Amino acid sequence: MLPGITISFHIIEKEVRQKDDRIIKSYFRKYFILLPLTDEQGVRNIEDTIFVLAKSHRWGDVFVRSVVYPKDGKTSYELLNKIT
Numbered sequence: 001m002l003p004g005i006t007i008s009f010h011i012i013e014k015e016v017r018q019k020d021d022r023i024i025k026s027y028f029r030k031y032f033i034l035l036p037l038t039d040e041q042g043v044r045n046i047e048d049t050i051f052v053l054a055k056s057h058r059w060g061d062v063f064v065r066s067v068v069y070p071k072d073g074k075t076s077y078e079l080l081n082k083i084t
Contacts, residue, residue: 008057015053016046040068 012031013023022034035043047064054062065083073079 011053011057012050016049040071043068 009023009025009031012033016033017023018035018037020036021038022032024032024034026032033046035046038046043066047066050062050064054060067073067079067082069079072082
């Protein structure tokens, strides 16, 4: 694994994912994690978990942007526009 270049999808999936969550790799080095039954505090907890995983697995710099429905948008288009 090359720090800052390769993030293990399987590690994120194992450590973050719940039954209804989805992790989607969209393109080079970019993932979307959909957490349909998660409130804003839960999203912050997931962000913290990702940063801990990045540090412990030496992934290098990891950038996380998040949006929460309906606070940040009421449609999928609005939510995706907020983070892309």
